[in-house]
Amino acid sequence: MKLTVEALNPELCMGCGICKGVCMKSAIIYERNDIGQFLPKVNKEDCNQCGSCYAVCPGKGIEDSAIFNSMGQKIPEDEILGKIRSCFNAKITDENLRKKCTSGGMVTDLIRFLLNEGFYDVAFCVEDDNFEDQVNTKPQYKDSDFTKSAQSRYIAIAHTQMINYILKNREKKVIIVGTGCVIAGIRRVIERYKLKHNNYLILGLFCSMSLNYNSYDYLKLFSKEKLIQCKFRSKENGIYKYGNMKLVYRNGDSRYLHFIQKGYLKEYMLQERCLYCTDLMAIFADIAFGDNNTASADGDSTSVVVRTEAGENILKLFPKERYQIEKIQPEKLCRKGTLKDRRKHKKYAEIYASEKKVDLYPDRQSLITKQEEYEKIKQELDEKIKKICWGSNKKNLRKLYILLKIKMMRLQIFKRDLLNPIEGIKND
Numbered sequence: 001m002k003l004t005v006e007a008l009n010p011e012l013c014m015g016c017g018i019c020k021g022v023c024m025k026s027a028i029i030y031e032r033n034d035i036g037q038f039l040p041k042v043n044k045e046d047c048n049q050c051g052s053c054y055a056v057c058p059g060k061g062i063e064d065s066a067i068f069n070s071m072g073q074k075i076p077e078d079e080i081l082g083k084i085r086s087c088f089n090a091k092i093t094d095e096n097l098r099k100k101c102t103s104g105g106m107v108t109d110l111i112r113f114l115l116n117e118g119f120y121d122v123a124f125c126v127e128d129d130n131f132e133d134q135v136n137t138k139p140q141y142k143d144s145d146f147t148k149s150a151q152s153r154y155i156a157i158a159h160t161q162m163i164n165y166i167l168k169n170r171e172k173k174v175i176i177v178g179t180g181c182v183i184a185g186i187r188r189v190i191e192r193y194k195l196k197h198n199n200y201l202i203l204g205l206f207c208s209m210s211l212n213y214n215s216y217d218y219l220k221l222f223s224k225e226k227l228i229q230c231k232f233r234s235k236e237n238g239i240y241k242y243g244n245m246k247l248v249y250r251n252g253d254s255r256y257l258h259f260i261q262k263g264y265l266k267e268y269m270l271q272e273r274c275l276y277c278t279d280l281m282a283i284f285a286d287i288a289f290g291d292n293n294t295a296s297a298d299g300d301s302t303s304v305v306v307r308t309e310a311g312e313n314i315l316k317l318f319p320k321e322r323y324q325i326e327k328i329q330p331e332k333l334c335r336k337g338t339l340k341d342r343r344k345h346k347k348y349a350e351i352y353a354s355e356k357k358v359d360l361y362p363d364r365q366s367l368i369t370k371q372e373e374y375e376k377i378k379q380e381l382d383e384k385i386k387k388i389c390w391g392s393n394k395k396n397l398r399k400l401y402i403l404l405k406i407k408m409m410r411l412q413i414f415k416r417d418l419l420n421p422i423e424g425i426k427n428d
Contacts, residue, residue: 002049002051002054003054004051005019005028005053005054006040008054009358010039012059012060012272012276013039014156014182014274015038015039015134015158016157016182017030017136017158017159017160017163018057018163018182018189019053019056020053021159021161021162021164022052022053022056022163023047023053025048027042027043027046028042028043028053029041030158035214035389035392035393036213036217036392037156037271038213057185058188059181060358061359062279062360063362064361065363066188067284070187079278079361079364080281080283080339080342080343081283081331081333082283084305084330085306085307085309086312087304087330088303088325088328089104089294089296089302089326090304090323090325090326091104091324092104093323093324094109094322097146099235100147100151100235102151102243103290103291103301104292104300104301104302104323105150106302106304107177107203107289108146108147108149110203110318111123111125111149111175111203112146113317114201114318115142115144115175116142120201121172121173121174122139122140122165122175123139123140123174123176123177124137124138124139124162125137125140127148128153129153129231129248131153131216131230132216134156134213135158136157137158139165149177151232152205153232154208154211154232154262155210155215155216156213157179157182157210159186166189166195167189170199172199173199174199175200176202178205178282179204179205180207180277180279180282181273184279186200187284201311201314202284202286203285203286204281204282204284204288204307205290206281206289207279207280208280209266209274209275211262211265211269211271212269212270214392214394214397215269217397218397218400218401219247221401222257225250225253226249226251227249227250228248228249229247230246230247232245233245233259235299242259244256244257260411261408264404264407264408265404268388268390268400269388269391269392270388272385272388275384275385276348278345278349280339281333282307283307285311286306286307286308287307287314287315288304288307289304289305290303290305291303294328294332294333295332296326301326303333305330344377346361346364346367347367347368349361351368351374355378
């Protein structure tokens, strides 16, 4: 009898939907728990105990050697930066489209070009900005409205429909977009089911960790009106270059919240699995994309990391007149503090391995060398988890709202220069 995905510790699930996608018996559904996670539930009457759902799950751990071997690569020296063939900052020349995107518009325009020119049959992207229920990626085809999938969603996304599609349409050429944890699972699916690697272009997104779905319930507290959309990085008001949160209501009103609000939410409504994730820059992707945080950071350009030969060949197809580039050195891709934080995540994973007997990175060496450091890191991790458990509990949402409101008021008084005068109602 093989393990099913229900054997996974629930805090390790990121709600990626891959397990449900590979289940040929349709025996898996997702149910939302009290802290805003969507967790898989197996119907034991339908399940045939094949073990596929557990085998492909990225939440249970990342085996670098197996995944990089499937990509024809050796394990990189730096597991945070990953394998880098080239990197640069870029922005598309279509200014109208770029304004609707999170940063430089490279992912959206590259997908549009590859589909419209017939190089790929379909792309799977996120189109929803309503997070009442679990959000899945959806197919986009030639001549689709690509602006629907522009901008980032800082919430756990399911990829069930995409996995179903690639297993049932093995000869189709598919563009897959996802964060690092999801891509690890997708690489496992491709290998386990002996799919043709050349049929898939995997575009990775830099990930600063995902919120759980109770965060949407928290955002409802900003108005008595019915919330129908949350755009996490809207540039429509043109004040903050990286975009602000825009809440859209059924009556036509909208409210802008400073992007710092999302940072506060992460302290209290993060998925716990994100604390153990080191994959900031989608190291298993063909090409990875993220905000330009280098010296030329302008909120209007994207850092692009080419990781595979397939990624290189795709960019050779992409007409040079469609985008502008600025070459950069790999060590300049991220702020030192960001890299340091992700290395600390590996230490959190070591604490988890010791406490729960689940090694999330079996191919990597330990970073914690002293017992004093272990105790210090464990205390820090325990405090973070305690915050998440409290803040994500639906019963505490109003208390959290008041707490974060006070934090914003303190910023307005003592660190006004960090804020912009954007909060309030705007009639669209």
